[in-house]
Amino acid sequence: MNTDNQSIDNILTRTSDRCFDVNAGVSETDITAVLHAAMAAPTAVNKRPWHFVVVRDRRLLDRLADALPYCQAARKSPVAIVACGDSRRFLPGDDASLWVQDLSAASENILLAVHALGLGAVWTSVYPHADRMEAVSDILSLPVERKPFNVIPIGHVDRTHKPFDKWDPGCVTYL
Amino acid sequence: MNTDNQSIDNILTRTSDRCFDVNAGVSETDITAVLHAAMAAPTAVNKRPWHFVVVRDRRLLDRLADALPYCQAARKSPVAIVACGDSRRFLPGDDASLWVQDLSAASENILLAVHALGLGAVWTSVYPHADRMEAVSDILSLPVERKPFNVIPIGHVDRTHKPFDKWDPGCVTYL
Numbered sequence: 154m155n156t157d158n159q160s161i162d163n164i165l166t167r168t169s170d171r172c173f174d175v176n177a178g179v180s181e182t183d184i185t186a187v188l189h190a191a192m193a194a195p196t197a198v199n200k201r202p203w204h205f206v207v208v209r210d211r212r213l214l215d216r217l218a219d220a221l222p223y224c225q226a227a228r229k230s231p232v233a234i235v236a237c238g239d240s241r242r243f244l245p246g247d248d249a250s251l252w253v254q255d256l257s258a259a260s261e262n263i264l265l266a267v268h269a270l271g272l273g274a275v276w277t278s279v280y281p282h283a284d285r286m287e288a289v290s291d292i293l294s295l296p297v298e299r300k301p302f303n304v305i306p307i308g309h310v311d312r313t314h315k316p317f318d319k320w321d322p323g324c325v326t327y328l
Numbered sequence: 329m330n331t332d333n334q335s336i337d338n339i340l341t342r343t344s345d346r347c348f349d350v351n352a353g354v355s356e357t358d359i360t361a362v363l364h365a366a367m368a369a370p371t372a373v374n375k376r377p378w379h380f381v382v383v384r385d386r387r388l389l390d391r392l393a394d395a396l397p398y399c400q401a402a403r404k405s406p407v408a409i410v411a412c413g414d415s416r417r418f419l420p421g422d423d424a425s426l427w428v429q430d431l432s433a434a435s436e437n438i439l440l441a442v443h444a445l446g447l448g449a450v451w452t453s454v455y456p457h458a459d460r461m462e463a464v465s466d467i468l469s470l471p472v473e474r475k476p477f478n479v480i481p482i483g484h485v486d487r488t489h490k491p492f493d494k495w496d497p498g499c500v501t502y503l
Contacts, residue, residue: 154364160338160444164365164437189329190339192494194436195451201494206501213503239499250456253425257432258451261369262339265440269335276370276433281425293503319367319376324414326381328388328468 154320163269168316170273171226173308179232183270187234187307190266194259197251202242203259204299206235213292217304220288224277230306235293236260238280238300253280256302263305273310279303329495338444343491345448346401348483354407358445362409362482365441369434372426377417378434379474381410388467392479395463399452405481410468411435413455413475428455431477438480448485454478 156162188205196202208214209232217235218228227233236259238252260276267274279285280302289301331337363380371377383389384407392410393403402408411434413427435451442449454460455477464476 154361156361158361158444159334161361161365161441163335164441165368167368167370169370186329186331186333186336188500189495190336192496192499193340193342193491195342195344195439197453201496201499204499204501206503208503210503247457248453250428251453253428254432254435254453257429258436260429261433261436264370266336266339269333278372278423278426278429282422316368320364321367321376324367324376324379325363326379328381328383328385 163265166316167264167268169275170310171275173226173229173231173273173306173310175229175231177231177309179272179307183272184232186270187263187266190262191259194255194262196255197248198244200242200244200255202239202252202255204237204239206237206293208233208235208293216292217289220292221277221279221285221304224304224306226275226277226306227304230308232308233304233306234263235289235304236263236302237295238302240298240300260303260305267307272307274305274307277304338440341491342439342443344450345485346450348401348404348406348448348481348485350404350406350483352406352484354447354482358447359407361445362438362441365437366434369430369437371430372419372423375417375419375430377414377427377430379412379414381412381468383408383410383468391467392464395467396452396454396460396479399479399481401450401452401481402479405483407483408479408481409438410464410479411438411477412470413477415473415475435478435480442482447482449480449482452479
């Protein structure tokens, strides 16, 4: 689909990037912009039940890559954002699990902001796997209320690959 | 935060809109662009476990507003997208619940694309509430494999209200 809308094009051209130039850093300004985007996501009852850990320590990035499946990208990235739920702000009852939806929306904002800045990233799942959550909590020494949700390695990438078109009109019903 | 990046500004200025001009329609072209954005979201193992129901039928929109808490916006919107999981494409084992994260990322793309088009929308939760899921399934006559996730009323809004800044540096740790 071709549009002349820059924000929609940014959504349509985002891809999962796993291979970074480990020698090319990501500026503090860019990370701050990405975190602003994360916190602009909608949350149920405006609870904002999140905490973001920005990991630049090479040893910690390598340990995350060692501990998690599908997270080899962290070995080559200069920085990763670990999105966490903050259980002190989870809703009661049946709504308790809505933090997962809130963190997912914030994570998508992170990916889109990263792409808008000409960088690349990939969402690697941690939650709901108890073993992965425990490993990340241990590596980052997270307090008990912070529930690691995913790890998003970020870096400079070769921009020559094309996003593939996932549009499928069979996935739509009109009523 | 002020940036000169249009895509990031679009993320930062999005708000939840609940009050629409019911007489101002939303074009087929705009809905198609929004659905393309939805399907550009990342999904675990690229499963794309989704289906989107576009509801324009006034009677159905009113019934959704009647049946769901927090969904009064559907009464004033000319169209709503009901994002559903497709259980035939859910992953096995512990990864089964990842469809919730996938649908959340797609829903955020819907909200951002709507905003980029100068329209407004609001994410109203259905999942994980069994009673709400049953009500939506009944109203829209969904087949059993389609799990209603949320209802997103969309329409033309008065653009004079300002998004509030949710940035909180206390929600970030640097390692």
